[in-house]
Amino acid sequence: MKKLNIYIIAIALFAFGCDATYIDDIVPVAVGPDEEAPEVVINFPLDGTQIRVPEAVTNLNINFEVSDDIEIESVIVRLNGTELLQVTDFLDYRRLVRTFNYDQLGNGEHILSIEAKDLSGKTTTETVIFEKIEPYDPVYDGEIFYLPFDGDYLELVSVEEAAINGSPGFATGIKGRAYQGSSSGYLTFPTEGLRNQEFSAAFWYKVNPSPDRAGILVMGPPDPNNPTNQNFRNHGFRLFREAAGSMQRVKLNVGNGSGDNWFDGGAAADIDPSKNEWVHIAISISGSRAAVYLDGQVVSQGTFPGIDWxxxxxxxxxxxxxxxxxxxxxxxxxxxxxxxxxxxxxxxxEIQAIIDTDRL
Structure with missing residues (x-):
C-alpha cells in the first residue's frame, strides 16, 4: 500500500510539472559582444593619501572594486611593481569587491596599481601614489601634542584622530591647511598625558567676529549641577574670545581647585577682525603663574595657586x-x-622661536 501511494504521488507531481499552466516559457538571455573594458575603482588608499602611524612598518588594507559588462578573467594587485595578489576565480564573474591586507608597508612613497582583464583581452589599469610618513618626532622641548590640520584632524604625537562634532572644514593656513570653524563644529580629544602641573598651548588664529563670542580651547570638568549649560570653573582652563566694541578680546580662565583665576588683558588682548590677519596665541601656565601672549607679547599675566585638573x-x-x-x-x-x-x-x-619657525 505504501509503494502504491508513493507511485500515485509521483504521477501527480509529474502531471502538474508538465502542465503548461504551471511553467513559464524559457526565455533565452541574449549576451552581446564584449564591448567595454573592465572598470577599476580604488577606494583606499587614494591618490595622495598620507599614512601616519607610530610603527616603522604597518598594515595596509587595500580596498578596490572591479566590474565588467561580460566577464572578468583576472585581477592583479601590484605595489611598487611587485605582484601582491592575483585573482582568477570569481563568485560573481562580472563584479569583484575586495579588501586585501598587506602587512609590510614601510616608510616612503608607494605606487599601487590594479590591473583587470576581461575574457576578450581588454585590460584596464588604475594607479594611485600614496605615502607612509615617518612617525612624527616632536620639534620643541616639552612638546606633547601637535595638530597641524593638514587636511585631517590627526594629532601626530599620539597618532590619534579627533572626535568630530558638527561640520568643521579646512582652509588655507599659515602653513599648509588650517582648521575652518563652522556654526556648530568643534573637535575633542581625551586628555590622557596632557594634564601636567605645567601646561602651555600655542597656535595661530585668524578671527571671524561672527558669532561675537566663542570658545577656542577648553579643558574643563563636567558640571553635574548644570548639565545642559555647563560652566564649572574650579578646575582646568577656558581660553575664549568675546566682543569688545569692534574688537575681539582673548581671555583665559584657570581653575585652582577651590575657585578660578582670570587673566584678562583688556585692550592689550584685543584682535582686530578687520585686518583679517593671522595672530599667534599662546598660554603658559606654571605652578604659580599664568600668562597669555599675542604675537609673542604678554597681554595678561599674574600669580595664582596652580591649576587643578x-x-x-x-x-x-x-x-x-x-x-x-x-x-x-x-x-x-x-x-x-x-x-x-x-x-x-x-x-x-620659546614662544617667539615657534613664531619665527612657523613664518619661515
Whole structure:
C-alpha cells in the first residue's frame, strides 16, 4: 500500500510539472559582444593619501572594486611593481569587491596599481601614489601634542584622530591647511598625558567676529549641577574670545581647585577682525603663574595657586562646548592652525622661536 501511494504521488507531481499552466516559457538571455573594458575603482588608499602611524612598518588594507559588462578573467594587485595578489576565480564573474591586507608597508612613497582583464583581452589599469610618513618626532622641548590640520584632524604625537562634532572644514593656513570653524563644529580629544602641573598651548588664529563670542580651547570638568549649560570653573582652563566694541578680546580662565583665576588683558588682548590677519596665541601656565601672549607679547599675566585638573578628561578645540557653554562661548567660525601643547610653561623666548619657525 505504501509503494502504491508513493507511485500515485509521483504521477501527480509529474502531471502538474508538465502542465503548461504551471511553467513559464524559457526565455533565452541574449549576451552581446564584449564591448567595454573592465572598470577599476580604488577606494583606499587614494591618490595622495598620507599614512601616519607610530610603527616603522604597518598594515595596509587595500580596498578596490572591479566590474565588467561580460566577464572578468583576472585581477592583479601590484605595489611598487611587485605582484601582491592575483585573482582568477570569481563568485560573481562580472563584479569583484575586495579588501586585501598587506602587512609590510614601510616608510616612503608607494605606487599601487590594479590591473583587470576581461575574457576578450581588454585590460584596464588604475594607479594611485600614496605615502607612509615617518612617525612624527616632536620639534620643541616639552612638546606633547601637535595638530597641524593638514587636511585631517590627526594629532601626530599620539597618532590619534579627533572626535568630530558638527561640520568643521579646512582652509588655507599659515602653513599648509588650517582648521575652518563652522556654526556648530568643534573637535575633542581625551586628555590622557596632557594634564601636567605645567601646561602651555600655542597656535595661530585668524578671527571671524561672527558669532561675537566663542570658545577656542577648553579643558574643563563636567558640571553635574548644570548639565545642559555647563560652566564649572574650579578646575582646568577656558581660553575664549568675546566682543569688545569692534574688537575681539582673548581671555583665559584657570581653575585652582577651590575657585578660578582670570587673566584678562583688556585692550592689550584685543584682535582686530578687520585686518583679517593671522595672530599667534599662546598660554603658559606654571605652578604659580599664568600668562597669555599675542604675537609673542604678554597681554595678561599674574600669580595664582596652580591649576587643578580634577575631572578634566576632555579637550575641546574650536568651541567651549560641551564643558563651557553657559555664557554662549560656543563654536568659532575662525581659522586655527599649528596647534601645539607642552608639558612645561613656555617662556617668551620659546614662544617667539615657534613664531619665527612657523613664518619661515
Amino acid at each position: 580634577t575631572g578634566c578628561d576632555l579637550l575641546s578645540i574650536g568651541s567651549g562646548a560641551p564643558r563651557f557653554s553657559e555664557w554662549g562661548h560656543l563654536s568659532t567660525q575662525s581659522l586655527i592652525d599649528e596647534l601645539r601643547i607642552f608639558s612645561k610653561a613656555l617662556t617668551q623666548a
